[in-house]
Amino acid sequence: MYIIENANILKNRELHTCSLLIKDDRITAIQAGFKRYQLIKMNVEPYIMTPTYVLLSSKIPHQGSFQDLKTFLIDHYLLKGCTTLLTYVDLLYEHELKEKITAMKMALISSPVDFMIGIKIPLRLITPTLIRSCKKEKVPAIFVDLKDPNELEKIPWGWIREAMFPFNSPFIPLISCSQKKEEKAVLSKWNTIIQKEKIPALYEVIEEGQPLSIPVLNKIGLYPQKASLMNGTELSYNLFLKGREIKKVDEVSLFHYHSDRLVVTVHKGKVVRAGNTVLFKSGNGEHVKVKTPAFFSL
Template sequence: MGAYYFYSDYVLEDGMWKSKSVHIENGLFTRSFKNMEGIQEIHVEDFWIGPGKVYVDIEEPVFHALSPETVAQKYLYRGCTLLLCQLPIRSSISYKKRFRAFKENLVNLPIDHMVVPTIPVRILRPHHIKYFGRMKVPFIGVELACSEDLNSVKWEWIREAQQFSQTPIILFRRDRKEGLDSKELFKEWKELCRIHSIVTLQDPVREFPLTKHALRVTGISPGKGELIENGCADYNLFQREKEPIIDEDSHFRYHKSIPIVTVCRGQVVKENHLVNTEKMQGEYMEVSIPRHFIDR
């Protein structure tokens, strides 16, 4: 679409409506245009605008899918412009090879993507943290079979390994039926992280789009997930039939809302509810600097 801009009084940012002029050039959000010739104005009066959604593939994991491309299209249909694909790690020996092979298997995904390694806490070692930090993954998930497993790890060693990359470590439940996502267990995890100065996320990762705080702690933003200068020009247009409501359930409602139009890197990849995968060749992406925009 070249260089273009639009203005809207209904841009969703930080759970609030903002009036904003959005400029796009060369697939990126920009504050000003390098070349003023041929710039187009796009009219979006009938829509409200939200950033491209960033999902972890919790509801339908790509790793276990017969057709990863089909699964990715489902997320894209919901307005996802970056998909974090879980990679189960079950060994302290072959995990590097497994990581490289999984990246290669994702090469045909029609959506930008990252890899999130998930490791049973009992086999978690400092070399896992160092390696995946060097690979610039957004975070590392640790899986629990029971809360007592937290005592099986030398967390001071994990923190020392984490210092190099600041890659967050988060809690993943092994089995939904076990109730390991309880508030009590998460509080226990947060207290452990506080005691050992482990970098983690302030909220559990669920099937909803990642929050702004999570995007910034992980280093996914500014590259993805926000309408921010030099970030990928990813956004969604939602039909605006009346005055949109903002309340405490807005994040959940944004997750459930299906956009009419989805734009990724400045190009329309979904229009009138139809995904055009011919225009979308997903790229494997790495995070920038974790916690770069977070007050320390």
């Protein structure tokens, strides 16, 4: 056990100073201080502490060489303070589900960051049988390609809702490039139908390479398991050098505009980035399985 003291945790654009009691690479208590404890203490007063990020990436070079994958994960994840990735596999047929998820899982077995694997499907694959298979495999997110939004009205939503329960893996809209001009209209139709049919889903497209928000993380069942600093959560955090210009920023702004101040990234209690040095720990990542999406009430 040890104590991280004088931690300036960024939350809602404000710094909250506290101390964290750490045991077995998890946070067991958060208080103003632990004066009575005779333990090793680590002072992080010169830094701003944030949870590590979760990013979506659909373009992981999982079929290339190990070196290609290593370079990608370092550049797009570890150097950006991200220790969990969300990706998906493309399905054209229902029977491909288990095979493709297993293949992606095996491709990421050497990953130093944790990973979640969703699926991407055309609208025609929104069927009760596929949804039941997703529930069985505990697929955390179902990305839906909205190439032909008119097909939305032909889906038997009542049966789909029944098939989803009680796991309720959310549908997440994807807009193809050819429809970018019509994106608002497509999303409006999507939102009207999923709200009317009471289907667990996201109302907006997730942007790749940007930290997933807490509501999105909760919807896919990852919060507060990841991207949070609470009692009982794993010890995964970033340390940014403090400065006047970053006193009133949020975590997304830190990610985009102050990456030069990121000096330490810790993943499950282990340092994976110190200064400009990345400690690539092959296989240190794990396939994160969700118990219940949207279980945590925000």
